Amino acid sequence: MxxxxxxxxxxxxxxxxxxxxxxxxxxxxxxxxxxxxxxDESRLKDESAEALVLRLSQQKAMAVAESHPEALIIGSDQVATVDGEILGKPGNHEKAIEQLLNASGKKVTFYTGLTLHNSKTGRNQTCCEPFHVQFRTLNRSEIENYLLKEQPYNCAGSFKSEGLGISLFEYMEGADPNALIGLPLIRLNTMLRQEGVDILAQ
Known part of the structure; x- marks a missing residue:
């Protein structure tokens, strides 16, 4: 190529x-x-976490393609799951406390959908990148203190792994730690190369 x-x-x-x-x-x-x-980021009936983020990442890219007819467009979406249930963004302090109490001592899986859409050729590349976080056992005081310091109310799962959220974990596992923050750069780099964009050749 x-x-x-x-x-x-x-x-x-x-x-x-x-x-x-x-x-x-x-x-x-x-x-x-x-x-x-x-x-519209609403989940469809009986839609799995993986299917949800794949669909939304593609829909976001396609929505932007309408105003960018000759571009490489990156769409992405992420959800967190615990015990098979999808966690949304908490939006407020009380909901964040509830989410973190529920995650305490458990493994939370994040699914990040990624789409690279070439609006000139119509080519779509898409994938779902999972990442797992094992939460340590947390008490309510620790959760309260964390939330007051970082206020991660617009983050799925009620934490920021790039900040103090790292103190909530026992370990993390996955192919790309960037996926946890919201954009799997390793897979994106591969997709860009398929479109002739070599980052290291720039």
Whole structure:
């Protein structure tokens, strides 16, 4: 495959308003813009966590493609699960306490859907990247103190692994720690190479 330079390949667009995904993507050293997709993120009846994030990552990329007809568009979505139940973003302090008490001493699995859509050719690459976090046994005082310090109310699972959330864990396991934050960069790099974008050749 012929490799292209940064100036030659299609514009790169991150279909997200997440500051966490924006910071992660910036690590690759590529120029990109962001566009917030207008997508209903409601779960379908009996939809699995994996199917949900795959569908939403594709829908987000396709929604942004309407206004970017010649671009490489990155869509991503993430959910956390514990005991087979999907955890959403807590939104407030009380819900975050409930989520972390429920996660205490348990393994929480994060599923991150990733899509790279070439809106010029119509080509889609998509995957679901799992990542597992074993929570240590937490008491309510520890949870309260953590939440007051970090206030991770817009984060699935009620923590930020890139911050103090790391103190809540016994161990983590998975192929790409970036997936836990919301964007699997290893898989994204592979997808970009399939579109002729070699990061190390830039």
């Amino acid at each position: 012929t490799q292209v330079t940064q100036s030659d390949h299609l514009p790169l667009v991150l279909a997200s308003s997440s500051p966490f995904r924006r910071e992660l993507l910036s690590r690759l050293g590529l120029e990109f813009s962001t566009s917030s997709p207008d997508v």
